[in-house]
Amino acid sequence: xxxxxxxxxxxxxxxxxxxxxxxxxxxxxxxxxxxxxxxxxxxxxxxxxxxxxxxxxxxxxxxxxxxxxxxxxxxxxxxxxxxxxxxxxxxxxxxxxxxxxxxxxxxxxxxxxxxxxxxxxxxxxxxxxxxxxxxxxxxxxxxxxxxxxxxxxxxxxxxxxxxxxxxxxxxxxxxxxxxxxxxxxxxxxxxxxxxxxxxxxxxxxxxxxxxxxxxxxxxxxxxxxxxxxxxxxxxxxxxxxxxxxxxxxxxxxxxxxxxxxxxxxxxxxxxxxxxxxxxxxxxxxxxxxxxxxxxxxxxxxxxxxxxxxxxxxxxxxxxxxxxxxxxxxxxxxxxxxxxxxxxxxxxxxxxxxxxxxxxxxxxxxxxxxxxxxxxxxxxxxxxxxxxxxxxxxxxxxxxxxxxxxxxxxxxxxxxxxxxxxxxxxxxxxxxxxxxxxxxxxxxxxxxxxxxxxxxxxxxxxxxxxxxxxxxxxxxxxxxxxxxxxxxxxxxxxxxxxxxxxxxxxxxxxxxxxxxxxxxxx
Amino acid sequence: xxxxxxxxxxxxxxxxxxxxxxxxxxxxxxxxxxxxxxxxxxxxxxxxxxxxxxxxxxxxxxxxxxxxxxxxxxxxxxxxxxxxxxxxxxxxxxxxxxxxxxxxxxxxxxxxxxxxxxxxxxxxxxxxxxxxxxxxxxxxxxxxxxxxxxxxxxxxxxxxxxxxxxxxxxxxxxxxxxxxx
Numbered sequence: 001x002x003x004x005x006x007x008x009x010x011x012x013x014x015x016x017x018x019x020x021x022x023x024x025x026x027x028x029x030x031x032x033x034x035x036x037x038x039x040x041x042x043x044x045x046x047x048x049x050x051x052x053x054x055x056x057x058x059x060x061x062x063x064x065x066x067x068x069x070x071x072x073x074x075x076x077x078x079x080x081x082x083x084x085x086x087x088x089x090x091x092x093x094x095x096x097x098x099x100x101x102x103x104x105x106x107x108x109x110x111x112x113x114x115x116x117x118x119x120x121x122x123x124x125x126x127x128x129x130x131x132x133x134x135x136x137x138x139x140x141x142x143x144x145x146x147x148x149x150x151x152x153x154x155x156x157x158x159x160x161x162x163x164x165x166x167x168x169x170x171x172x173x174x175x176x177x178x179x180x181x182x183x184x185x186x187x188x189x190x191x192x193x194x195x196x197x198x199x200x201x202x203x204x205x206x207x208x209x210x211x212x213x214x215x216x217x218x219x220x221x222x223x224x225x226x227x228x229x230x231x232x233x234x235x236x237x238x239x240x241x242x243x244x245x246x247x248x249x250x251x252x253x254x255x256x257x258x259x260x261x262x263x264x265x266x267x268x269x270x271x272x273x274x275x276x277x278x279x280x281x282x283x284x285x286x287x288x289x290x291x292x293x294x295x296x297x298x299x300x301x302x303x304x305x306x307x308x309x310x311x312x313x314x315x316x317x318x319x320x321x322x323x324x325x326x327x328x329x330x331x332x333x334x335x336x337x338x339x340x341x342x343x344x345x346x347x348x349x350x351x352x353x354x355x356x357x358x359x360x361x362x363x364x365x366x367x368x369x370x371x372x373x374x375x376x377x378x379x380x381x382x383x384x385x386x387x388x389x390x391x392x393x394x395x396x397x398x399x400x401x402x403x404x405x406x407x408x409x410x411x412x413x414x415x416x417x418x419x420x421x422x423x424x425x426x427x428x429x430x431x432x433x434x435x436x437x438x439x440x441x442x443x444x445x446x447x448x449x450x451x452x453x454x455x456x457x458x459x460x461x462x463x464x465x466x467x468x469x470x471x472x473x474x475x476x477x478x479x480x481x482x483x484x485x486x487x488x489x490x491x492x493x494x495x496x497x498x499x500x501x502x503x504x505x506x507x508x509x510x511x512x513x514x515x516x517x518x519x520x521x
Numbered sequence: 522x523x524x525x526x527x528x529x530x531x532x533x534x535x536x537x538x539x540x541x542x543x544x545x546x547x548x549x550x551x552x553x554x555x556x557x558x559x560x561x562x563x564x565x566x567x568x569x570x571x572x573x574x575x576x577x578x579x580x581x582x583x584x585x586x587x588x589x590x591x592x593x594x595x596x597x598x599x600x601x602x603x604x605x606x607x608x609x610x611x612x613x614x615x616x617x618x619x620x621x622x623x624x625x626x627x628x629x630x631x632x633x634x635x636x637x638x639x640x641x642x643x644x645x646x647x648x649x650x651x652x653x654x655x656x657x658x659x660x661x662x663x664x665x666x667x668x669x670x671x672x673x674x675x676x677x678x679x680x681x682x683x684x685x686x687x688x689x690x691x692x693x694x695x696x697x698x699x700x701x702x
Contacts, residue, residue, distance in 0.1 A: 105605040111612050112620040126606060126627035133602035134631060137525065137559035144554040 010093075013116045016081055018094040020046045024061050027091065032098060032114040037074050049075055060085075061092055072096060097121070105129050164492045167215040168464055170208065171491020172420050174509035177205045179426030182512045186433065209509050212491065225514070226505035228262035228387035228521045229270065231295055231319050238271060242293075245278045249288030252278075258295040258319045262521075263384040264502050265364050270384075273360045273368075276353040277323045277380045284327025284378060292324045297386065317386035318366065324379040330372040338370055357382070365501020387521075388485070388502055411437040413454070414519070415484075417447040417461035417473055423510075427460075430512055436519070444468025451480050458519055463490035474503060487518055523635050524558040527571060529597040531557060533590060534575050546574045562634040565658065584663040591667020595675055607675075614676045614698065615645050618652055618669075638665075643693070650696040651685070662692055669694060677701045 007028050010017055015032035026044050033040055040049045047057040053071040060070075070085040072094070083096030097119060104110050105125075115122040181201045188194040235242070235256060246252045263270075281291045298320050330338065341355040354368075361368040365385045372378035414436050418424040424440055431438045439454065441447040445468055447461065459477045463470035474486045478500065488499065491508035499505065504518050534543045547553055550570055556563065569583075576586035599607045610624045611617025618640055625637040638656035645651075654665050662684065669682050673696075680698025687693075 105609045108608045108612060111609050111616060112623050113611065113616050117623065123623075123627055123630070126609070126624070127630050129606050129609075130603075130627055130631040133606065134560050136602040137528070141524075141554065141558050144557070148554045 013118060014083070014095050014097065015114050015116060016096055016098050018046070018050075018096065019091060020061060020094065021091040024058060035114065036079060036098070036110070037077065039076055040074075050081075051075060064092060070094060070096065100125050102129060163215045167212045168490070168492030170212045170215070171508035172423065174205050174208050174212065175491070176420060176422040176426065177201065177208075178509045179423055179430060179512065181205065183426055183429055186430075205509060212509075216492075224266045224268050225507055225518075226264055226266045226499070226503065227518055228264050228504070229267060230258070230260050230262050231270075231321065231384065232256040232258045232260065234267065234270060235274065235293065235295070238274075241271075242274065242278060245275050246282050246291055250282055250285055251290045253290060253292045255292065255294040258297050261297050261317070261319055262387040263319050263364065263366075264387045264504060265360075265384065266505075269360050269364075273357045273382065274321075274323075276357045277368075277382065280354060280380065281323050281325035281327065281378070284325050284329070289326040289377075291326075292322070294322045294324075296320050298383075318383045319386055321382040321384070322379055323382075324377060326377045329374040329376055329378055330370070331374060335370055335372055339368070363499075363501070385501060388483075411435060412457045412519070413437045413439070414458045414460055415439050415441065415447060415450055415456040415477070417441045417444060417459070417465070417470065419443060419462060419465040423462075427510075431519075434516060444470065444473040447473050448476055451477055455481060456484055458485045458487060460487045460489065460515075460519070463488050463493055471498060475500070485519075487515075489515075523632050524556070524561045524563060526568060526594070527557045527563065528559065529594050530568075530571055530575060530590060532597055533593045534578065538578055542578050546571070546578060550574055560632055562632065569660075587661070587663040588667035588670070591664040591669075592671040592674065593667075595668060595671030599675060612676075614672055614678055614696075615642065615650060617672055617676070618642055618650065619645070648680070648698055650694075650698075652694045652696060653691055654694060655691045657690060662687070665692065666694070669696060673698055 005013075011030040011032075015030045017028075017030040018026055018033065019028035021027040024046050026040065026042055026046055026049065028042065029040065037049070046061070050072040051057070052060045053073060064085055064087045067084050067086050070083060072081040073079070074081070080099035081094075081096040082099050083094065086093040086095055097116065098110060098114055100110075100115070100121060102125070112122070181198050184201075185195060185198045189198060235254070239254075243252055278291065278293075285291075296319075297317060299317050339354045339358040357368050361382055361384070366383045368380065368382045370378055370380050414431055416424065416427055416431065416438050418427060418440075419442055421442065424442060428438050428440045439450050439456070441450055444461075444465055447459075448468065450456075456477075459474060461470040461473050470488050470490065474488060477484055478486065486500075486503040487506060488503055489506040489508055489510060493505075504521075506515060506518055531543050534546065552567075552571075556567065572586055572590065573583050575590075576583045579586055579589075581589065595607075598604070606624065606627075611620045619642050621640040625639070629635055629637050636656070636658065638654060638658070638661075641653045641655070643651045643653055652669070666682055666684070673680060673682075678698040678700050680696060683695045683697075685693045685695045
């Protein structure tokens with residue numbers, strides 16, 4: 001014999017083992033049998049204690065040879081034992097183990113001592129039970145993390161809102177300071193000492209404005225002005241950036257023919273939209289190629305055919321920007337999803353680029369879409385409405401001496417709405433000094449009454465005001481007097497304040513010169 | 522150590538001092554839920570930082586805290602998601618300790634990277650055990666003593682645990698106990 005083990009050693013390996021002698025009686029058994037089947041005794045006939053599944057007990061032991069699988073059921077309990085029957089000249093060793101179920105872990109009917117040290121089934125069953133426990137814990141972890149993320153987001157949102165309110169209040173104060181310092185300069189600036197003091201105050205107000213700018217950034221607020229911009233000019237001014245976006249193996253060809261037409265856009269948003277469209281074109285040409293960037297003016301439907309917002313389809317003059325590449329093109333399936341947020345055909349794409357272009361275009365009252373031929377290339381069409389012009393009451397080129405704004409030939413009527421009395425007073429004085437006819441209102445409600453009584457060329461209104469806010473006033477004003485130019489001004493724009501395409505926006509603190517430019521634009 | 526240990530520590534501090542105390546501890550150590558991920562293995566230094574900070578708040582020494590935590594850990598594991606596997610490991614003090622290594626074998630398979638100790642019962646007689654603890658970690662004697670105390674509590678036993686030998690990587694515990702029931 002190669003190996004010889006004692007009963008105790010066999011019991012350590014197989015706690016539920018049994019040995020059956022030639023008379024078919026139990027001649028030895030492991031400690032597990034003793035623990036769980038106390039009625040089973042050495043010397044007892046095996047058939048009295050166990051049934052062998054699918055066999056007659058006597059026949060199984062008499063006919064069995066070598067090694068064969070065996071499954072036993074204890075007669076006086078529901079314990080099952082599985083393993084192998086090893087036949088030898090003195091009888092048969094039943095190298096069996098208790099059949100384990102997950103319930104046994106919970107009901108404490110057995111423990112690890114009932115299973116052999118090298119039992120792989122027990123290790124894997126324990127592993128399953130442990131992993132289930134870890135899964136439960138992981139679910140608790142996930143819930144905690146989600147709560148934590150929510151808490152962080154709420155804290156950030158609160159901080160951001162507080163920063164926004166603070167910025168609003170500071171911007172209002174700085175606006176009053178700036179506008180009144182302008183008044184001071186206008187009236188007493190000839191006195192060198194007063195002029196110098198006014199300059200210092202302006203400088204400090206400008207520094208204060210930088211601080212509020214940081215607060216605005218913290219509160220994720222827009223800080224850029226929405227104004228009429230010459231599309232061609234913006235493209236020409238940024239050729240360096242646009243060239244670097246497309247890269248050295250791609251030729252960028254320009255054909256700008258929008259003829260100085262302007263569209264009311266935010267400078268940075270427009271530039272971002274261009275960059276995103278160029279990136280999209282570049283990605284379609286990994287081996288290089290050509291991008292043609294062109295602009296023109298058209299008249300007709302601003303929206304593309306496939307746009308979802310057909311209900312807001314409008315016609316009018318528009319600036320058409322086309323970005324055509326000679327890349328791989330897109331399938332119809334890809335084309336139909338190209339503007340979906342978080343959809344990208346590129347492995348590292350965020351799916352935000354084209355979606356943001358679409359948001360921008362729609363927000364500005366325009367549209368963007370793609371056309372493509374597989375293997376030949378794609379063209380992106382960005383249409384933006386041409387900025388409305390107010391009756392030409394100003395003579396270009398004859399700027400006012402202090403501001404550089406054009407002089408007024410005929411009195412343009414401005415409806416001014418501002419709830420901050422000192423700002424209102426300073427604005428009225430400044431605008432009147434520039435030759436405008438100003439109707440001053442300290443609330444939205446007052447403005448609506450004024451709108452019902454008179455016609456105006458320009459509505460200049462603060463956004464955040466008690467009662468009727470500036471965007472509500474502007475919306476109503478556009479219904480009553482659709483040709484009126486709308487200029488909103490604010491140090492803080494709440495999320496609820498939806499701007500309509502074509503409305504101009506000036507960020508507080510107000511610079512007189514900038515305001516006059518917008519009025520005259 | 523793995524994150525479940527940190528979660529247990531949090532639960533102990535919650536029970537002893539309240540949730541605010543734990544939040545203050547988290548703030549002090551600049552940790553949060555990402556340091557409490559059950560199956561994640563963290564640097565021991567972080568675990569010890571947590572223990573030291575908890576000790577300061579519980580007004581205990583670090584060793585006393587480790588011992589209290591060892592005792593608490595057995596209760597924590599016995600009540601939570603590990604309760605069934607704790608039951609399966611053993612139904613009395615001697616068998617549980619004898620089977621601890623087998624439990625750790627499964628834990629090691631479920632949490633790769635966990636550094637698990639070994640426990641060997643060198644002597645076993647009714648009411649008396651001599652257990653050798655082996656680990657490449659140092660400074661865990663109070664924790665292990667607490668664990669053994671926690672196991673005595675689990676099996677309704679009372680008695681004394683004494684350290685009879687300290688080796689380079691091993692400690693010999695002499696446990697004399699009586700069943701309360």
